[in-house]
Amino acid sequence: MERHQTSKLLRMIDNMPVAVMTVDPDDFTITYANETSKDLIRQIEHLLPIQAENLVGTSIDVFHRHPEHQRRLISDPANLPHSARIRLGPEALDLKVTAITADNGDFLGPMLTWAIVTREVAAEERILRLAQYDTLTGLANRNTFQEWIEDRLAQPGHRMAVFFLDLDGFKTINDTRGHGVGDAVLRIVADRLRTICSAPDLRIGRIGGDEFAVLLPDDESARAETLAGQLVAALGAPYSFGDHVNMQIGTSIGIARSPDHGDTVEQILSRADIALYVAKAAGKGKYTVYEPIMGDRIREREHLKADLRAALQTMEDLFVFYQPIVDIRTREVKAREALVRWYHRERGWISPAEFIPVAEESGLIDQLSRFVLHRACSDAMRWEDEARVAVNMSATQFGNGTLAALVREALAKSGLPAERLEIEVTETALLTAEHDVVGDFQQLHRLGVRIALDDFGTGYSSLAHLRLYSFDKIKIDGSFVRDAVTRPDCAAVVKAVADLGRRLGVTTVAEGVETVEHLERVMEEGCSEIQGYLIKRPGPEPVDQPRVMEINRLLQARQARV
Structure with missing residues (x-):
């Protein structure tokens, strides 16, 4: 009867869908394997030195290159139960080992239940990778990058630098050329980051959108600044693929060091972000290292943003001043440049160099430009x-x-003839999306509006822009005009532009003419028109003069009290 029960039990185990084996704890040979075990072994026989039919009597060591650890585990019931996952070539096996004991508690040996889980492991790895890495670029995601920082912080005597990178001009490409092109650019950015950050101790992550990060496991200033400079140069190089050529973006970088700037993940990341904000505010394409005073500057900038938004609601403290542009020989006024001015009730007159970037980054620039x-x-x-x-x-x-719709609306509402309007564009605008800018220029020209290239000479490819676009006027940057008196190279630039303008039939304006010496030099070099303090400073229209005079009187009185 007992033999019958044992036979019945073995048949039940043989037919179980779970693979089962038992092992002799003394010599580690396999003493029993059910049919499911043998079926699984047949699937991986090419990876083993045995066949399924010879499984019983074979050492359990065949599953391990280094079986010493396995032997220690299964020979002592105190170590059991135990679970393990092992690799056998490309296959993954899950093992669960339990102790078989007699009625009196004596250890009879280990029993193994096991399964081939290669597909499950692959799925787990895919899920893990999705949780840890960015699917578009293959870089670590924000969570993984933060874990790297945490690991570094946990090391005694740690030093490190964290770089926050934001792409300048990427939104324009994404919005105007489509997300497919934007995604392709992001992948190229990731490849360039891998090239520059190829040192094995550097870690790279995509934090989100067009923001990336680099972890440098030391805070050596020279290395950090060298790396930052390389990143700015590499990401600022043109992007070309398919029909999209010479697309231009750049990067701004904020750097925070630990422990100098913080000793928690939150502190380091927030301060790198603050430094990034300051770098972008400084003109983009720059890198900045965090300083404690930056927090105060950002709070001031946020207050300024809120105040500008309020000013745009009422328009009471916004003015347009005008500076004449005159014929260099007859002094006839050919045009007047409109220059926005903002009076702040507490701070007085705010420089456009301060509030225009705030308007651009906050999305208020459209409303301001429309005004x-x-x-x-x-x-x-x-x-x-x-x-x-x-x-x-x-x-x-x-x-x-x-842009064309905005201009058309302003002309229709005012009744101004289109030929009396000039739209000035700096070379910075031409670096964003050349084909789309061409479309804007064509629409403006069809309206009859003139187009002037402002601050010529300060961009990256001025002569190329003159070839690509149809300009009615070239305005030579004031820095060349001022230095033309003392520097022959600057005088040569002024002359070259004036000569080029004559050949192209384009008016050339010398900006920043402040002295008689400036005037004489640009006349010698052949410029058509001039603009600057020597002729007249920017001023308000007659309708605004009483209010502006009252503001200035109040400011003078306030200054006198101080």
Whole structure:
């Protein structure tokens, strides 16, 4: 009867869908294997030195290159139960070992239940990779990058530097050329980061969107600054693939060091982000190391943003001043450049160099530009000399398909003839999305609006831009004009541009003419028109003069009290 029960039990185990084996704890030979075990062995026989039919009586060591650890485990019931996952070539096996004991508690030997889990492991690895890495670029995601920082912080005497990178101009490419092109650019950015950060101790991550990060496991200033410079140069090189050529973006970088700038993940990341904010505010394409005072600057900038938004609601403290552009020989006013001015009730007059970048980064630039454009067209209608009015447009407003409609609206509302309006564009705008800028220029020209290239000579490819675009006017940057008196190279640039303008039939304007010496030099070099303090400083329209004079009187009185 007992033999019958044992036979019945073995048949049941043989037919179980679970692979079962027993092992002699003394010599580690396999004493029993059910049919499911043999079926699984047949699937992996090519990886083993045995066949399924010879499994019983074979040492359990055949599953391990280094079986010493396995032997120690299965020979002592105190180590059991035990679970393990082992690799056998490309296959993964799950093992669970339990102790078989007699009625009196004596250890009879280990029993193994096991399975081939290669597919399950592959699925787990895919899920883990999705949880740890960015699917688009293959770089570590934000969570993984933070874990790297945590691991570094846990090391005694740690030093490190964390770089936060944000792509300058990427949004324009993404919005105007489509997300497919934007994704391709992000993959190229990731490849360039891998090339620059190829040292084995550097870690790279994509934090989200167009933000990336680099972990440098030391805080050596020279190495950090060298790396930052390399990153700015590499990511600022043109991007070309398929039909998309010479797309230009850049990067700004904020750097925080530990332990100097913080000793927690939150502190380090937030301070690297603050440094990034300051780098972008400084003109982009730059890197900045965190300083404690930066937090105060950012809070001030946020207050300024809120105040500018409030000013745009009422328009009471926003003004448009005008500076004439005159014929260099007759001094006839040919145009007046519209320049926005903002009076802040507590801080006084805010420099455009301070609030224009705030408007651009906060999305207020469209509202501000609309105010200036409408006001300029309306004011120009009252000018008896019927001079043209020149209005600067931000780089962010080119290439998104809305500029022509904005100009058409301002002309229709004011009644200003299109030929009396000049739209000024800096070379910075031309670096964002060349094909889309061409489309904007074509629409403006069809309206009859003139286009001027402002600050010529300060961009990256001025002569190429003159070849690609049809300009009606070239404005030579004031830095060349001022230095032309003492520096022959600057004088040569002024002359070359003036000569080029004559050949192209384009008016050339010398900006920043402040002294008689400046005037004489640009006349010698052949410029067509001039603009600067020597002729006249920017000033308000007659309708605004009483208010501006009262503001200045109040400011003088306030200063006197101080």
